[in-house]
Structures are given as C-alpha cells and as structure tokens.
Amino acid sequence: MSMIRDLRAAVRPSLRKSNALHNSYDTTRDPSASSAVVDCAVYRDGRRLESGTCRTPHEAMLQVREEGGFAWIGLHEPTEEEFAGIAREFGLHPLAVEDAVHAHQRPKLERYDDTLFTVFKTIHYVEHTELTATSEVVETGEVMCFTGRDFVITVRHGGHGSLRALRHRLQDDPELLAKGPSAVLHSIADHVVDGYIAVAGAVQEDIDEVEIEVFSTPAKGSSRGSEAGRIYQLKREVLEFKRAVSPLLRPMQLLSERPMRLIDPDIQKYFRDVADHLARVHEEVVGFDELLNSILQANLAQATVAQNEDMRKITSWAAIVAVPTMICGVYGMNFDHMPELRWRYGYPMVLGVIGVVCFSIHRILKRNGWL
Numbered sequence: 001m002s003m004i005r006d007l008r009a010a011v012r013p014s015l016r017k018s019n020a021l022h023n024s025y026d027t028t029r030d031p032s033a034s035s036a037v038v039d040c041a042v043y044r045d046g047r048r049l050e051s052g053t054c055r056t057p058h059e060a061m062l063q064v065r066e067e068g069g070f071a072w073i074g075l076h077e078p079t080e081e082e083f084a085g086i087a088r089e090f091g092l093h094p095l096a097v098e099d100a101v102h103a104h105q106r107p108k109l110e111r112y113d114d115t116l117f118t119v120f121k122t123i124h125y126v127e128h129t130e131l132t133a134t135s136e137v138v139e140t141g142e143v144m145c146f147t148g149r150d151f152v153i154t155v156r157h158g159g160h161g162s163l164r165a166l167r168h169r170l171q172d173d174p175e176l177l178a179k180g181p182s183a184v185l186h187s188i189a190d191h192v193v194d195g196y197i198a199v200a201g202a203v204q205e206d207i208d209e210v211e212i213e214v215f216s217t218p219a220k221g222s223s224r225g226s227e228a229g230r231i232y233q234l235k236r237e238v239l240e241f242k243r244a245v246s247p248l249l250r251p252m253q254l255l256s257e258r259p260m261r262l263i264d265p266d267i268q269k270y271f272r273d274v275a276d277h278l279a280r281v282h283e284e285v286v287g288f289d290e291l292l293n294s295i296l297q298a299n300l301a302q303a304t305v306a307q308n309e310d311m312r313k314i315t316s317w318a319a320i321v322a323v324p325t326m327i328c329g330v331y332g333m334n335f336d337h338m339p340e341l342r343w344r345y346g347y348p349m350v351l352g353v354i355g356v357v358c359f360s361i362h363r364i365l366k367r368n369g370w371l
Helices: 003-011 019-024 057-067 080-090 094-102 164-171 181-215 228-257 271-331 346-367
Strands: 037-044 047-049 070-076 108-112 115-125 138-147 151-157
Touching (some): 057 070, 094 108, 094 115, 094 138, 108 228, 115 228, 138 181, 138 228, 181 228, 181 271, 228 271, 271 346
Parallel strands (some): 070 151
Antiparallel strands (some): 037 047, 037 070, 108 115, 115 138, 138 151
8 A cells, every 4th residue: 555545544534343342441531530641652664552551651751662653642731740750751841841731832843852732723613503693603722742853742621522533543554653752743734634624515505505595585573684783703713713724834844845753754744635635625714714704795785775665665655744733734834714614615625635746756756666
C-alpha cells in the first residue's frame, strides 16, 4: 500500500473496529478520577507496548529511554497542578504550558527548543430541529499538541473532539505509526480539518434554508424582515467558525513547506493535502459570511419595501377619507346662508358627491398600484 493510502486509512473513518483495542484502554475521562491523563502509551515500530498496570507518563518516558520508540500521552482539561509534573518530565516551555492549561487560544504553531507546540480549534455542529434567533449552530473546543523527538502530548479542552477513534485507527496501521510523533501530528491535523469539512456542509444547509425562506412568499400573519434575527445568529456562528479556520492557515503552510527536524520528510509532504483542504474550507466560510451579508441586505430591503407599501396604502385610504371629512366639515359649520341647507335634495346630493369622488380616487390609486 502506498504512503498516501496509508495516511488516508489512518485519518479517515473506517468500518473496521478493533474490539481488542477498545477493551485494552478507555480514553474517556472518568469523572471520579483525579488525574487528567486519559491514556498513556508507548509505541515502538508502530505498535503499542502493553503493560500489566496503568503506565504513568514518567514510567512511559523511562521505557522510551531504555527501549526506544515514543510516548503518546493524552490529557483532558488538566489543571496546573496535574500538568506541572508532566511539564517537568518532558521539559515543556512555561509559556506553552500556560496556554495548554488555560486554553482559549488562537490556532497557532510555535517552536520551543526541540518541541513543537500546535493549537487546533475543534468545531462541532450542534443539531437543532429548527433554526431560531438563539440557536447554537457550532460549538468549539481545543486540542493542543506538544510534539518532540520521542513523545506526543495532546491536551483536549471541551466536551467533544475526542481523539479516541483516531488513536485506534493509527494503531491499526503500524507502518504509518512507525514514522513517529510527526505522523500523529499529521493525523490530528487532518482529523480536525475533516471535522471542519463536515461542519461546513451542515452550515451550508442552514444557510440554504434561511435563503429560501427569505425569498419565498411570507406566510399569512408573518412580516418581511422577521428572519433578521436568525440571519444575525447564523452570522455570529459563522464568525466563530471563521476564527477557528483562518488562523490555522499559516501553521499548516509552515508544516507543509518549511523543513523541520521534528517532522519526518515522508510525512511533511502530506501536510500539503491538509493545507489544501483547510484552504477550501476557509474559502467556503468566507463565502458563507458574504452570502449571509447579501441575504441580510435583501431581507432588510424587503422589509423596507413592505413598509413603503404599507405607508402607501395608509396614505391612499387617508386621501379617500379626507373627501367626506372635508365636505362634512363644511356642512357642519351651520351657517345660516348656505344654499343647500334648505334644498330638498341637498342631503342625497352631498352623499352622491362624496361617493363619486371617493370611488374615483380609489380607482386612480388602484390603477397606480397604491392599493
């Protein structure tokens, strides 16, 4: 199997599941456990080295130094105290440790001595039966990755973005995992970007739904411009999506183009594929933002047109009502010398004049589209 097929098999979902791997460890954090370490393993020649007891990061690194290979340690929302020992063990830079513990970082790539620190924003699409002005469309999390010569430390924040399935798939492909920590970093990057692609498709469906409703005939009882709240909410969610995608472009470009000692040359070239997918997602997200701006402007324009139509109707009826108001006002002044007051046919004549004038005005306004 070629290298690119190996990579695809490792980072794309597979129908094959390994029950033995599922039973050997669990990467879901136990709420009752005091440790933030959800999995700790040593890999040599692409295969996981099992032990009879749960291996600590310190024991894992001792085994790596004695027998070779690399350690992959996964953590979920560690505290400063929980991460302090690991940071000392692996010689992690204090600035990177602070970012990993406190989270809420922009996607980035930084180098500290012989360690690469990479931050990824994970995106999760929130399912909803109906898009409202308060609907949450996307939910973000973070995955930080410390990559060294003989270790990978992943720190995850948020309730989604688990790397459990990814670790299983990598363990199913020892040839790829034998490439070392850089293969893990590439797989994580591709896994995150694949999540972006899936979320972009779901967001596109929401935008299409809003677009159809904006340009369709409004239902009885609803008014033009009522979709503005939903459009604004969708724009906010797209903006959050954009904040996760845009800053990651530069790190992926560096990983794919700049030679790095910690990145295997055979793996580095495949970062270009990740960068290409990320660029396409970025174009889609930028397009979403522009499209929502156009939809919002169209919606507001429709609301303005509807208001103008309402004002024309109100003005037209006011003009019609003004005729009888004026005539009745004149004949309600009760002057003694008004010729029609004593005339036998004065009353029906006034009513007839009012009816003819009002009917004529109505016909004129109707023909001109005001009514």
